Amino acid sequence: MPQGKPLVVPDDGSTTRQRRNQPLLMVHTGNGKGKSTAAFGLAMRAWNQGWDIGVFQFVKSAKWRIGEQTVLERLALLHEQTGEGGPVEWHKMGSGWSWSRKSGTEADHAADAAEGWAEVKRRIQAERHQLYILDEFTYPMQWGWVDTDDVVETLTRRPGRQHVVVTGRRADPRLVGAADLVTEMQHVKHPMDVGRKGQRGIEW
Amino acid sequence: MPQGKPLVVPDDGSTTRQRRNQPLLMVHTGNGKGKSTAAFGLAMRAWNQGWDIGVFQFVKSAKWRIGEQTVLERLALLHEQTGEGGPVEWHKMGSGWSWSRKSGTEADHAADAAEGWAEVKRRIQAERHQLYILDEFTYPMQWGWVDTDDVVETLTRRPGRQHVVVTGRRADPRLVGAADLVTEMQHVKHPMDVGRKGQRGIEW
Structure with missing residues (x-):
């Protein structure tokens, strides 16, 4: 909430506005629901500001399409047609990334x-986008499919004004250390605990 | 994720589909960021399913307009114009609720x-909506502005297929007890900790 008061005001020679407008590295982690959903909710705010948004879904099957993709692609079309909001690109792994269009082997997830x-x-x-959503990107980091030090260094030294959100369980301490904003979504209770599977409109 | 396996399969005479499609009472609580953002992200999924959505923002000033409101109202207009998605109504407290249109006294928040x-x-x-977002509704419950037992009983006994999300810190144990899905968004790190205030596109 914008009415919030910072706990400390650093004596770093910057104005409040300069500090406020620094680009953020955000992490949504934990074993609870809401990590990706909150990231895509953030994309609505970003779209409304006219920002250029890039979504990269790691791990999820390319056959799987969540409601947020349909909505954000619809908003991207609206931007093209009317100039409202900003552009959105949505890429997902699985049978090949959407920019590469290679025919998927389904085999080599690590590659x-x-x-x-x-x-x-x-x-x-x-500096292609203003907001990057690296969805479920903690898993390739955990599994050694990408080099965590390279990720942390690249994200830390990114040029210009680029915001990044990384989602997924068990975020690496190096990523948490480098991040500006970290929220842990903790599972308290879920319908699956009592034998109820996910449903349309809620889980996708 | 729909691939998830329930931990237990109850012997309650229901099919998986029947159990799956029970309406949910969800709570996003905790001191971290993402409670409301995840609720509005869920609204994107619901819109994509063609559900009727009602958003009720308790506490927030009516002067304050977050990006999600603009986007979801834009999606509501799209629904009216093209039939895509579902309808969305967005109401907020402050100088009067949007359905009542009374001139605000700004005085009696409890009323x-x-x-x-x-x-x-x-x-x-x-049974007016299919998804209700009762944003920051834990606060009027805490402050005794509404009767918590009445809220819990009404939500527990709600008829038909109506999903409800309640957001806010310090959710009452009775509400948590009645809920199907509870996530606690825990604050790990926030730019305000180091003297950086909220910014456009991120916090609103």
Whole structure:
């Protein structure tokens, strides 16, 4: 909430506005629901500000389409047609990333993840987007499919004004250390605990 | 994720589909960021399913407009124009609720909150919406502006297929007890900790 008062005001020679407008590295982690949902909720705010948004879904099957993709792509079309909001690109792993269009082998997820990160890295250097959502990106980091030190260094030294959100369980301490904003979504209770599976409109 | 396996399968005579499609009472609580953002992210999924959505923002000033409101109202307009998605109504407290249009006295927040809850209660009885977002509704409960037992009983006994999300810190144990899905968003790190205030596109 914008009415919030900072706990400390650093004596760093910056104005409040300068500090306020620094680009953020955000992490949504924990074993609870809401990590990706909150990231896509943030994308609505960003769209409304006219920001250029890039979504990169690691891990999720390409066959799987969540409601947020449909909505954000609809908003992207609206931007093209009317100039409202900002542009949105949505890329997902699975049978190949949408920018590469190679026919998927379904086999080498590790290579797919590495290719995905290489592209994100190129875009960060080129300052291509204003908001990056690296959805479920903690898993390729955990599994050694991408180099965590490379990720942390690239994100820490990113040029210009680029906001990044990384989602997924068990965020690496190095990523948490480098982040400006970290929220842990903790599971308290879920319908699956009592034998109820996910449902349309709620889980996707 | 829909691939998830329930921990237990209850022997309650219901099919998986019946259990799956039970309406949910959800709570996003905790001291971290993402409670409301995840609720509005959920609204994108619901819109995509064509659900009727009612958002009720308790506490927030009516002068304050977050990006999600602009986006969801834009999606509501799209629904009216093209039939895509579902309808969305967005109501907020402050200088009067949008359905009542009374001129605000700015004075009696307790009465405003009670009036808001009375309207939500009427709508629940009438099965008016498929998804209710009661944003920051834990505060009027805490402050005794609405009767927590009445809220819990009304939400527990709500008829038909109506999903409800309640957001806010310090959710009452009775509400948590009645809920199907509870996530606690825990604050790990926030720019305000180091003297950086909220910014456009991130906090609103």
